[in-house]
Amino acid sequence: MNAEHKAQPIGYLYLMPALIVFLLFWIVPLMMVAGFSLFHFEYGTHPTWVGLSQYVSLFQTNLFWQSVRITFEFAIAVVLGGTAISLLFATLLYSGLRAQGLFRSLFFLPYVMPVVATSTVWLWMYQPNLGLVDQLLGALGFSNKIGWVNTPNLALVSLIIYTVWLSFGFTTLLFMAGLTNISNELTEAAAVDGATAWQRFWRITWPLLSPTTFFVLVVNMINSFQAFTQIYALTRGGPINGTTTLTYYIYQTAFNYFHFGQASAIAVIFFLLILALTGIQFWISRRSVFYEA
Amino acid sequence: MIRKTKRFLTYTFLIASVVITLFPIWWIFATSLETSRRAYSFPGALIPQLHWQNYRAAWLLAPWFRFLANSVGIGLITTVLALSTSILAAYALVFMANRWNKPIFGIILATMMVPFYSIMIPDYLIVRDLGWLNSYTAQIIPFAANGFAVFLLVQFMRTFPKELRDAARIDGVTQWGYLWKIIVPNLIPAITTVGIYLFLLSWNAFLWPLIVTNGPQVQPIGCTLFL
Incomplete structure (x- = not known):
């Protein structure tokens, strides 16, 4: 009787263009990459079946484990630093400042500029001696003029600082949107009862904000794991592979050394890692994120 | 009184943060208008000299x-x-x-x-x-x-x-x-x-x-x- 419940096969026609693209460039490639990872396959040569041995040799390679460690160090530092900073700015701005919209837009500016352009600026600022960062440190009396992106331990720190700078305006925006959804009645009532600003934040705002915080953590984590452009622009994975994350490792293995099989094995592991992270995050969100009824 | 001081401190902190955040963007813009000699001398490029020829040269590059x-x-x-x-x-x-x-x-x-x-x-x-x-x-x-x-x-x-x-x-x-x-x-x-x-x-x-x-x-x- 109701046409809404009758099947409408023409719908599949509507779905067709999108599905063709998804199948050809996302789903089939995902299967192909799993297949490639089982072959010894250098670009331009015939693939030969090697089973799981590429995974085995990967697990015995120091560079692989190092890149896993660097990926996590980078992501965790960016997520924790970025979230803390943006939460601080969001709460400050939200505490009834008249110019909050202006500040919010100004903090957001780095995020809307192309990563290629801003990382070029930072590359320049990070240069040894002539770079602005070294000049500033020199003016303050530090004589540490070794350069940032070309010193093993500092290179990763430089990337973390740049990435936090790039993204904290975006997460501030998300936090402010979350704060607007929390009614003022609760905090005002607590203030009447004599709760300090500190108590009001940790006992009321923070738990009510947890869905937003969780969302920010997820988005930040996934973005940080997939950072590439700034690494290519600032350090090219160096020095001595000190900033080679998994994404850069895939790129380097596939398109600098043309070991497509080996790179596919890393790509599969990277995919599983992202999948596991998403799973864990949703599991946590079901258990401990507080959603207002 | 305390309220006013607090507000003043918040604003000072926020303005300082904005200055630091936007500094790289300002700096590349300022440097783009510099002669190359001044661009490399600190704090040469802080206030630009409006050397617009750079854009012409870059455009031709x-x-x-x-x-x-x-x-x-x-x-x-x-x-x-x-x-x-x-x-x-x-x-x-x-x-x-x-x-x-x-x-x-x-x-x-x-x-x-x-x-x-x-x-x-x-x-x-x-x-x-x-x-x-x-x-x-x-x-x-x-x-x-x-x-x-x-x-x-x-x-x-x-x-x-x-x-x-x-x-x-x-x-x-x-x-x-x-x-x-x-x-x-x-x-x-x-x-x-x-x-x-x-x-x-x-x-x-x-x-x-x-x-x-x-x-x-x-x-x-x-x-x-x-x-």
Whole structure:
């Protein structure tokens, strides 16, 4: 009787263009990459079946484990630093400042500029001696003029600082949107009862904000794991592979050394890692994120 | 009194933060107007000297207009294509009851979880076998549909009142007409948001053009900064 419940096969026609693209460039490639990872396959040569041995040799390679460690160090530092900073700015701005919209837009500016352009600026600022960062440190009396992106331990720190700078305006925006959804009645009532600003934040705002915080953590984590452009622009994975994350490792293995099989094995592991992270995050969100009824 | 001091401190802190945050952007702009000698002397470039000749010299250095046009063109075409395919798909999923809608939506959502870095090797080989290397097509077609865009549009369309569809059907409006005459005009804000997202995605593309192109003819501006 109701046409809404009758099947409408023409719908599949509507779905067709999108599905063709998804199948050809996302789903089939995902299967192909799993297949490639089982072959010894250098670009331009015939693939030969090697089973799981590429995974085995990967697990015995120091560079692989190092890149896993660097990926996590980078992501965790960016997520924790970025979230803390943006939460601080969001709460400050939200505490009834008249110019909050202006500040919010100004903090957001780095995020809307192309990563290629801003990382070029930072590359320049990070240069040894002539770079602005070294000049500033020199003016303050530090004589540490070794350069940032070309010193093993500092290179990763430089990337973390740049990435936090790039993204904290975006997460501030998300936090402010979350704060607007929390009614003022609760905090005002607590203030009447004599709760300090500190108590009001940790006992009321923070738990009510947890869905937003969780969302920010997820988005930040996934973005940080997939950072590439700034690494290519600032350090090219160096020095001595000190900033080679998994994404850069895939790129380097596939398109600098043309070991497509080996790179596919890393790509599969990277995919599983992202999948596991998403799973864990949703599991946590079901258990401990507080959603207002 | 305490309130005023607090407010003053907050503002001071925020203004200082803005200055530090925007400093790199100001600095590159200021340096772009410097003679190269002053650009390297600290704090030479803080207040620029309006040496506009730099822009002329830079403009003559490379075909920037071509690169810029490549970026804008690829971005616009990708956005229009991806918007069209995503609107059609979302409409079919929401308004046309079909047996396979659920699994299809599941597959589309799953593509959102696949990092591009994991599939770029087969994608490269597919593009190569199609003969698309070093072309606009290679930079457009793989992104002519987007899982996140379909997801968002489905969410927006679900909030659309069902009564309207019934009313329209009684008046003899076809599915196709309903989509373009009722749904799309009413979802313009949502479609604009998704469109901006898609354009920025294409505009910021870096690794993919780096892999599939090798000449300035078709390269976007971002890639050419590093050649």
